[in-house]
Amino acid sequence: MFILEKRPTPSRFWTAATPVLAVILTMIAGGLMFAILGKDPVEAIRTIFWDPLFDPQFASYSRPQLLVKAGPLILIAIGLSLGFRAGIWNIGAEGQYIMGAIFGAAAGLAFYPSENRLIFPLMVVAGAFGGWVWAMIPAILRTRFRTNEILVSLLLVYVAQSLLASMALGALRSPEGGGFPGSRNLSQWPASANPELIAGTGMHWGVVAAFIAVIASYILLQRHILGFHIRLAGEAPRAARFAGVNPNRLVVLCMGISGALAGLAGLFEVTGPAGQISIDFNSGYGFTAIIVAFLGRLNPIGILLAGLLMALTYIGGELAQFMLGLPSAAIQAFQGMLLFFLLAVDMLGNYRIRLGFGRAA
């Protein structure tokens, strides 16, 4: 049997190597899963990870999609990573994402059909506010009543989904939609549209915001006292208490930032790629972003890379669905598997593996 021996300090090599190792292991296990489904594993893995970027036939369509899909994932994951570092578990980003979209769209549609240039900035602010408000519910309940923020933030996702359905069928339904659910098309109304900024790249305002968030969070964690407090609270809660870190303030801040960023992601999605508020415009980015945050080791640069990789599995998954008839659920299971392997190899950073017999229980 093997036994684990705690390292005095985490290994720097393994901290960087574990995500790569996890991706490789996931490819192997995923290949096995695809083989069980009766697909050629090598071809499936190539279709998911290689063809979207380098296949002459698909790359011109797929490459821009990479940024379109990675933008919201990175934006949400950056916010989540701050809380996760401090031991604050906001897992309801999906709900905050939906609320951001609803608030932002409602603020914009109130001025329809005006062509004022200030409408889009207003919507951005309203979107961030919507996500922030939704995240403040678990935050305040946690600081006031010590209610578990994990459960509250998650249960609020279901509430947000019901609200979304009610908005798409009721208050925000397009009067010109012929009774079909869904709001007016926001991406075709110039005042609210979130267009591709540079043709052929997929770059829209949400992607820009994601890059800004990466840089800001890098500076925050490396150079700012608040970032230090966040890291301290996560790694040594008692020491943080003695150093005068107010845990409640940290909860409100971390939840607020992650909620606002998720709300922004929702707003950019609904004004750009999704185009309108519909019953199911949300595509689970809020949950996938949790995987992205961990895959990036809660580090801004890591999250940037992890977001791009995760976006690739989305696009490659669609391609594999189209080319090989691989079910879309297989990709979801594949992404979940990635998180498993990541958590499994994570201990290599903190522990050494020794071979030995019967010493520990």
Added chain:
Amino acid sequence: MDLSAINPAVLIASLMVAAVPIMLAATGELVVEKAGVLNLGVEGMMIMGAVCGLAIAVEAESPAVGFLAAAAGGAALSLIFAFLTQVLLANQVATGLALTLFGLGLSSLIGQGYVGIKPPPTPRLDFGPLTDIPVLGTILFRHDPVVYLSVLIIAAVWALLKFTRAGLILRAVGENHDAAHALGYKVQRIRLAAILFGGAMAGLGGAYISLVRVPQWTDGITAGAGWIALAIVVFASWKPWRILLGAYLFGGITVLQLNLQAAGARIPVEYLSMSPYLITILVLVIMSADRGRAALNAPAALGRNFHASR
């Protein structure tokens, strides 16, 4: 709106049925948490149970075999959790989330071939003449065996935790794993057993949704029941009989809002369907606001990993 269409006896009978999935899953999670492990993957294990139960029940044409398969499916998924958290010492919160995300994906993969297929019906337990007692017969004696089984399991868990040595050891591991280890108990093995039991119970609960409550397969069929089960454990302040109370309360709200929808209440359907989640949050807040009780009853080592250094 026609409130007279709602028959109280039928309402109570159907709330007992609606409460079963959460009750089973929450009882399992209670045992897991009493052993000091926080498994947030209940939703994932439930939905795996739901899909395994339905698939096997359809193939074997027997709901009983389906329920057994569901318990096995839930336990198999929880084994991944046990391996990651107990052997590889991974973070329990993150691993639980991974379990849910993976379970949702895998279940919809397995369930593809079973969309729209009706599972074999689960027969009622036959109580003979008792069934015909007015009101009481409707409420108590017209259910399938799983309804009674779920209450029996709660009683068994209560008795186990309160009166047996095994229960004492389980609680010791959950309160102070270092002390339990020093006394010679195998912390990791005990926790592994608890996690597997929790997985099997969540699987059963999920199968009850896909075999009896709904009964068919759709993606995401559990719709947050696993998370509500987690909340019910907190509501119950880790006491088995209060899980019964919490699950019936929740089942009551679910059934009532469904009845109101059917009776054509003037509240929009979307607001009615979000009410169970809102009330769960409200109940959580009330329970956790009472500082003394909530803090005293939570197992002291909840969510902390154990690593034997010596």
